[in-house]
């Protein structure tokens with residue numbers, strides 16, 4: 001029997017399909033069962049920095065994230081307390097003034113490029129997943145997404161990828177694959193992997209005692 005929410009970490013490089021894997025898993029359960037916490041929402045607050053300086057931040061380095069706050073929030077959720085989840089503004093490169101009040105649920109999915117990088121987070125996870133997608137596919141997805149959804153230019157996306165995203169991926173993201181229990185090639189289109197994950201989660205939910 002399990003008496004606390006189950007924590008699942010979903011890591012993988014930028015554009016690997018973490019969001020689609022997480023969404024595909026969530027679609028198999030009711031909204032009441034699964035809570036998703038995006039590590040991106042826990043980028044450090046940069047309100048104190050001028051906009052130009054925020055552009056210089058390395059957003060692919062472990063130190064860019066406020067993991068202390070994330071950890072406090074996970075502990076609260078595990079203790080059945082609601083949290084005020086921060087909201088991140090990609091256009092302003094800082095936290096927005098809003099927060100979202102979030103209630104604890106049976107399953108908590110933590111999703112982010114470096115979610116398997118911090119030992120304190122690993123210690124709280126029951127299942128660790130790494131979404132493994134080839135770099136050419138990841139850069140194409142990122143290019144399309146950043147232009148459409150994050151207001152970036154082609155040049156800025158390519159420049160950031162070559163100078164920051166790629167080296168940080170090789171140094172910090174890729175090595176965390178070794179901590180994964182499950183490696184999912186090709187993200188959300190891997191229906192076999194999603195079915196296996198969903199079956200495992202259902203087995204765990206059936207054992208919950210709260």
Ligand code: CTP
Pocket residue numbers: 012013014015016017018019020040043059060089090093094111112113142165
């Ligand atoms: N990032 C950025 N500017 C910011 C903050 C973050 O460009 N102000 C970028 C970082 O460079 C990092 C990426 O956001 O590489 C993290 O988001 P990503 O993993 O690409 O998006 P998800 O939708 O979470 O993941 P996936 O594409 O795998 O679904």
